[in-house]
Amino acid sequence: MDKFSRNQRVSAITKILLENPNKVITLNTFTELFNAAKSTISEDLIIVRETIARLSVGKVDTVAGASGGVRYTCGISEDESKSFAMELCNVLKEKDRIIPGNYIYMTDIMYNPQIIRKAGVILASKFNNLEVDYVVTVETKGIPLAFEVAKNLGVQLVIVRRDNKVTEGTTVSLNYVTGSTKRIQTMSLSRKSIKKGSKCVFIDDFMKAGGTALGIINLLKEFDSELLSIGVLIEDIETTEKLVPEYISIVEYSGLDDNGAAIVQPSNAFKK
Amino acid sequence: MDKFSRNQRVSAITKILLENPNKVITLNTFTELFNAAKSTISEDLIIVRETIARLSVGKVDTVAGASGGVRYTCGISEDESKSFAMELCNVLKEKDRIIPGNYIYMTDIMYNPQIIRKAGVILASKFNNLEVDYVVTVETKGIPLAFEVAKNLGVQLVIVRRDNKVTEGTTVSLNYVTGSTKRIQTMSLSRKSIKKGSKCVFIDDFMKAGGTALGIINLLKEFDSELLSIGVLIEDIETTEKLVPEYISIVEYSGLDDNGAAIVQPSNAFKK
Numbered sequence: 001m002d003k004f005s006r007n008q009r010v011s012a013i014t015k016i017l018l019e020n021p022n023k024v025i026t027l028n029t030f031t032e033l034f035n036a037a038k039s040t041i042s043e044d045l046i047i048v049r050e051t052i053a054r055l056s057v058g059k060v061d062t063v064a065g066a067s068g069g070v071r072y073t074c075g076i077s078e079d080e081s082k083s084f085a086m087e088l089c090n091v092l093k094e095k096d097r098i099i100p101g102n103y104i105y106m107t108d109i110m111y112n113p114q115i116i117r118k119a120g121v122i123l124a125s126k127f128n129n130l131e132v133d134y135v136v137t138v139e140t141k142g143i144p145l146a147f148e149v150a151k152n153l154g155v156q157l158v159i160v161r162r163d164n165k166v167t168e169g170t171t172v173s174l175n176y177v178t179g180s181t182k183r184i185q186t187m188s189l190s191r192k193s194i195k196k197g198s199k200c201v202f203i204d205d206f207m208k209a210g211g212t213a214l215g216i217i218n219l220l221k222e223f224d225s226e227l228l229s230i231g232v233l234i235e236d237i238e239t240t241e242k243l244v245p246e247y248i249s250i251v252e253y254s255g256l257d258d259n260g261a262a263i264v265q266p267s268n269a270f271k272k
Numbered sequence: 273m274d275k276f277s278r279n280q281r282v283s284a285i286t287k288i289l290l291e292n293p294n295k296v297i298t299l300n301t302f303t304e305l306f307n308a309a310k311s312t313i314s315e316d317l318i319i320v321r322e323t324i325a326r327l328s329v330g331k332v333d334t335v336a337g338a339s340g341g342v343r344y345t346c347g348i349s350e351d352e353s354k355s356f357a358m359e360l361c362n363v364l365k366e367k368d369r370i371i372p373g374n375y376i377y378m379t380d381i382m383y384n385p386q387i388i389r390k391a392g393v394i395l396a397s398k399f400n401n402l403e404v405d406y407v408v409t410v411e412t413k414g415i416p417l418a419f420e421v422a423k424n425l426g427v428q429l430v431i432v433r434r435d436n437k438v439t440e441g442t443t444v445s446l447n448y449v450t451g452s453t454k455r456i457q458t459m460s461l462s463r464k465s466i467k468k469g470s471k472c473v474f475i476d477d478f479m480k481a482g483g484t485a486l487g488i489i490n491l492l493k494e495f496d497s498e499l500l501s502i503g504v505l506i507e508d509i510e511t512t513e514k515l516v517p518e519y520i521s522i523v524e525y526s527g528l529d530d531n532g533a534a535i536v537q538p539s540n541a542f543k544k
Contacts, residue, residue, distance in 0.1 A: 004326075007282045011323040014283040015290060019389070051283040054276075099441035105464055107440060111431060113423035117291070139412045140431060144419040151385035159383060159412060168379060169371035192377055 004034045009044045010051075017048065017060060017072035022128075022154030026069035045070055056080070058125075073128050074152040076121045084118050085250050085266035091115075092234070092251065092264045104253070104262050110141045110205050110233070119250060120148025122270075123203065123231040126248050127153060130228050133198040134158045136220070138187060138212055145233060146203035158200070160219065164188040172222045179209020179243045180236075187215055189223075198225040206253075207232040210244040217244070235267065276306045281316045282323075289320065289332060289344035294400075294426030298341035317342055328352070330397075346424040347397045348390070356390050357522050357538035363387075364506070364523065364536045376525075376534050382413045382477050382505070391522060392420025395475065395503040398520050399425060402500050405470040406430045408492070410459060410484055417505060418475035430472070432491065436460040444494045451481020451515045452508075459487055461495075470497040478525075479504040482515040489516070507539065 004012065013030060030041045049060040049070075056077030063071055088109070097105045109115055123145070132153050137146035138160045150157040164171040168190040175186055194200070202216045207230070217227045235249035249267045257263050266272070276284065285302060302313045321332040321342075328349030335343055360381070369377045381387055395417070404425050409418035410432045422429040436443040440462040447458055466472070474488045479502070489499045507521035521539045529535050538544070 004323075005319075007279060007319040008323040008326065010279045010283050011286040011320050012327055014286045015327070015329065018287060018290065020386075047277075047279045048283050051276075051280040054280065055284055055287070057287065099439070101438055103439045103441075105439070105441055105462070107431075107462060107465065108428065111419075111422075111429040113419065113426075113429065114292075116419075117423065140415070140433065143412070143415045144429065147383075147385065147388075147416045147419060150383075151389065154385075156380065157383040157385065157416065159379075161412065166373055167371070167375045167377070169375075169377055190377075190379060193379065 003036070006040075006044065006047075009034050009036065009041075010047050013041075013044055013048050014051070017052075017070070020154070021058075021072055021074050021124075021152050024063045024067065024069045024071045026067070029069070074121050075125045075128075076118070080118075081122050082266065082270050082272050084122065085270035086272065088115070088119075088233075088251050089264045089266060092253070092262050095259070095261050097262065098256065098260055102256055106205070106234070107141065111144060113144075116144045116148055119145055119233055120152055122250060123248065124149045124152035126231065127201050127229060130201065131199060132201050132228065133225075134194060134200045135203055136160065136200045136216060136227075137203050138162075138216070141206075142204040142233075145205065149201070149203050149231065158189070158193050160216065161188045162186060168192075172219065174215060174219045174222070176215030176218065177211060179211030179214070180239050185212075185215070187212075187219055189219060194220070194223040194225055196224040198223065199228050200225060201228055202230045204230075204232050206234050206236065207242075207247065207249065208236040208239045210242045210247070213247070214243045234264075275308070278312075278316065278319075281306050281308065281313075282319050285313075285316055285320050286323070289324075289342070292426070293330075293344055293346045293396075293424050296335045296339065296341045296343045298339070301341070345400050346393050347400075348393045352390075353394050354538065354542050354544050356394065357542035358544065360387070360391075360505075360523050361536045361538060364525070364534050367531070367533050369534065370528065370532055374528055378477070378506070379413065383416060385416075388416045388420055391417055391505055392424055394522060395520065396421045396424035398503065399473050399501060402473065403471060404473050404500065405497075406466060406472045408432060408472045408474050408488060408499075409476060410434075410488070413478075414476040414505075417477065421473070421475050421503065430461070430465050432488065433460045434458060440464075444491065446487060446491045446494070448487030448490065449483060451483030451486070452511050457484075457487070459484075459491055461491060466492070466495040466497055468496040470495065471500050472497060473500055474502045476502075476504050478506050478508065479514075479519065479521065480508040480511045481513060482519070485519070486515045506536075 058075035135150035136158045170191040173188040230247035330347035407422035408430045442463040445460040502519035
C-alpha cells in the first residue's frame with residue numbers, strides 16, 4: 001500500500017478525532033493506520049491541534065502515561081454561538097409557528113439535524129469540565145438534542161419514559177408535579193440504565209418552572225446518582241420562579257407580542 | 273490574519289464537509305474562509321477527496337454550474353460494516369440482556385452514541401441514491417438512530433407519536449394492528465411535519481412482522497407521500513411473514529438458544 005501523504009494523514013486524523021470526542025486515542029492507533037513513525041504522527045497532530053484551535057472548534061490535548069495519546073474536546077467560538085442563538089430567535093419568531101392555545105410549534109426545529117447538531121455542541125461545551133457519566137432526557141422532543149450532547153461528551157444517553165415498557169426490565173417509576181400547570185405526571189426508568197454513583201446532566205427542549213428537571217433530580221436519587229447541571233434550548237422567562245437552581249438555556253421566551261409572534265431573545269450568555 | 277497553511281486548510285475542509293453531508297458547498301465559501309485563490313482550494317479539495325475515498329468513508333463530488341461546488345456523501349467500507357454487524361451480534365449475545373418475558377434488553381445499545389453513529393452511517397449509505405426528503409421513525413427507541421440517518425442524508429427527521437400533543441397543532445391519527453401480536457395501536461403526526469409529495473425512509477430499532485412499518489406507509493398516504501425504503505438495526509427472522517416488501521437490517525435475531533442467550537447473526541448484506 002502506498003504511504004499516506006502528510007495532507008492525507010492530517011485530513012484523516014481530523015476525521016477520527018472529531019468522531020471520538022473525549023476519548024483518548026493512542027499514537028499507536030495512528031502509526032498503525034498510516035504505517036508511519038511516531039515522530040511523523042506527532043507532527044501531524046500539531047497541525048491538527050493548531051487548526052482546531054484556530055477555527056475555535058474545540059481543542060486537542062495530549063494525555064501522558066502508558067495509556068496516553070490525544071483527546072479531542074468539542075467546542076465552538078463565542079461568535080458562532082451568539083449568531084446561532086440569534087438565528088434561532090428569528091426562526092422562532094415566524095408567525096405561522098403559533099398554533100391554537102398560543103403554543104409555539106417547534107417540533108421541526110428540535111428534529112432538524114443541522115440546528116440540533118450545533119445546539120448540541122454549544123451545550124456540550126458548557127459541560128466539558130464536569131466529568132459527566134450520562135446525559136439524561138425525558139421523551140420525546142428533546143431526544144435528538146440530548147443525543148448530540150451525549151455524543152459530544154462521549155457518554156451514554158439515558159431516556160426517561162412516560163410509561164414503563166416490558167422491554168425495559170425492572171423499572172423505577174416516580175410521580176411528579178409539573179411546575180407551571182400543576183399536573184401530575186409519571187416518569188419511569190429502567191434499573192439497568194444508570195450505574196450507582198453517577199453524575200448526570202439533564203437536557204430538554206423547553207423549560208418553564210423546571211418541574212420535570214426537579215422530577216429528574218428525585219428520580220436520580222433512586223439510582224444514588226446526582227444531577228450536575230441542566231441544559232435547555234429554550235427557557236420560558238415568564239415563569240420567574242424556578243424549581244431548580246442552575247441551568248443553561250440558549251434562548252429566552254417571554255410570551256407573544258401584539259401581533260401574535262413569539263417574543264424571544266438570546267439568553268444572557270449568548271447576547272451579542 | 274496569517275494565511276492558513278495547506279495542511280490546516282485540508283484539516284478544516286475535511287471537518288466542514290463531514291459536518292454537511294449531501295449539501296453543496298460553493299468554492300467561494302472556502303476561498304472566503306481561508307482568504308485563498310480558487311485554484312488553491314481546488315487543489316486542497318483533491319487531497320480531501322482522495323483521502324476520503326482511500327479511507328472508504330464516503331465520497332466528495334464536484335457539482336457544476338452557477339450554484340456549483342462540492343458535496344460530501346457519507347459512506348463506510350464493506351469491511352467496517354461487516355465488523356460492526358459482528359460486534360453488535362456479540363453485544364446482543366450477552367446473557368444478562370435477557371429480561372423477564374424473554375425480551376432482549378437493548379435500550380443501552382440504541383442510546384449509545386458510538387454504536388448508533390456507526391449504524392446511522394451504514395443505513396444512510398444504503399439510501400444515498402434515493403433522493404429522500406424525510407427520515408421517519410416512531411417514538412421512542414429508534415429516535416437516535418433515525419436522527420443519525422437523517423443527519424447523514426442531510427434531511428429533516430420526523431417522529432411519529434403514540435398520542436397527540438397540544439403542542440403539535442392539527443394532527444393526523446391512525447389506528448393500526450401490530451403484525452405479530454395483533455394489538456391495536458395509534459400513531460399520530462402533525463399536519464405541519466411533512467410536505468405533500470415527499471419521499472421518506474422509515475427507521476426503527478427492531479422489526480418483527482412489519483406492522484408498524486405498514487402503519488407508516490398508510491399514515492404517509494394521508495400526507496400524499498411515499499415510503500421508499502425501511503432500515504432497522506435488528507430484524508426478527510422467526511416472524512417469516514413480513515407485511516412490507518423491502519427493508520434493510522443489520523442483524524438478524526431468531527430467538528434464544530438452550531442457554532438462554534440470543535441467537536443473532538449479521539444480515540445477509542453484512543455477512544463476512
